[in-house]
Amino acid sequence: GAGVSQSPRYKVAKRGQDVALRCDPISGHVSLFWYQQALGQGPEFLTYFQNEAQLDKSGLPSDRFFAERPEGSVSTLKIQRTQQEDSAVYLCASSLRGLYYGYTFGSGTRLTVV
Amino acid sequence: TQLLEQSPQFLSIQEGENLTVYCNSSSVFSSLQWYRQEPGEGPVLLVTVVTGGEVKKLKRLTFQFGDARKDSSLHITAAQPGDTGLYLCAGEKVRDNDMRFGAGTRLTVKP
Numbered sequence: 499g500a501g502v503s504q505s506p507r508y509k510v511a512k513r514g515q516d517v518a519l520r521c522d523p524i525s526g527h528v529s530l531f532w533y534q535q536a537l538g539q540g541p542e543f544l545t546y547f548q549n550e551a552q553l554d555k556s557g558l559p560s561d562r563f564f565a566e567r568p569e570g571s572v573s574t575l576k577i578q579r580t581q582q583e584d585s586a587v588y589l590c591a592s593s594l595r596g597l598y599y600g601y602t603f604g605s606g607t608r609l610t611v612v
Numbered sequence: 613t614q615l616l617e618q619s620p621q622f623l624s625i626q627e628g629e630n631l632t633v634y635c636n637s638s639s640v641f642s643s644l645q646w647y648r649q650e651p652g653e654g655p656v657l658l659v660t661v662v663t664g665g666e667v668k669k670l671k672r673l674t675f676q677f678g679d680a681r682k683d684s685s686l687h688i689t690a691a692q693p694g695d696t697g698l699y700l701c702a703g704e705k706v707r708d709n710d711m712r713f714g715a716g717t718r719l720t721v722k723p
Contacts, residue, residue: 502654531711540618540700540713541655554710589654591711601645601711603654 500524504590504604511580511611519575519607523592531601532565532575533589541589547573559584580611615639616701616714624720628690633717635701636683642704644684645711646675649698658686691721 503522533541543557549570567573587606647655661677
């Protein structure tokens with residue numbers, strides 16, 4: 499597709515439920531990022547892939563968060579046993595290679611944990 | 613502690629005024645980007661600056677990268693209501709290949 503596609507657009511989860519958020523990057527884009535954005539804040543880095551390799555996962559808040567990109571294209575961010583503090587917008591961005599080429603963001607998935 | 617500090621956090625001005633927002637860090641960046649984000653959408657790239665001291669202009673927007681590549685500024689001339697949004701700076705540290713954001717400046721331009 500022409501842009502980065504994220505699904506679902508909105509997700510309401512009961513506390514303790516597992517969720518999976520999907521990101522379809524622009525075809526051919528090597529780099530893929532996940533960010534968490536709380537209301538009124540800037541995006542906080544979660545994790546970064548180059549092709550299928552997860553090069554940096556230092557931003558993942560806990561071991562309940564897991565991301566994968568098995569074939570170097572679509573990525574899934576999984577949150578196990580969701581907590582209320584996980585409520586946020588989860589943004590995905592992709593780039594042809596690196597910062598010099600610019601990043602394209604998806605519209606995000608708004609997760610609400612009740 | 614944010615790697616990139618943006619100021620001011622909030623800015624409300626009248627249409628036609630000029631403004632400058634700042635992005636500062638103690639770290640050196642190989643490049644820095646500015647984004648604008650509207651509610652319910654992802655950030656949209658405005659500009660990438662790479663060279664220390666670089667100045668880039670995009671219509672009424674002027675972006676500057678500090679000589680030491682630790683800070684940047686965004687100046688808007690004759691602001692319009694359509695400029696309203698969250699302005700974010702993001703930097704890629706030297707030798708790293710990931711991008712970190714500041715907390716943003718929320719700009720409101722009143723007609």
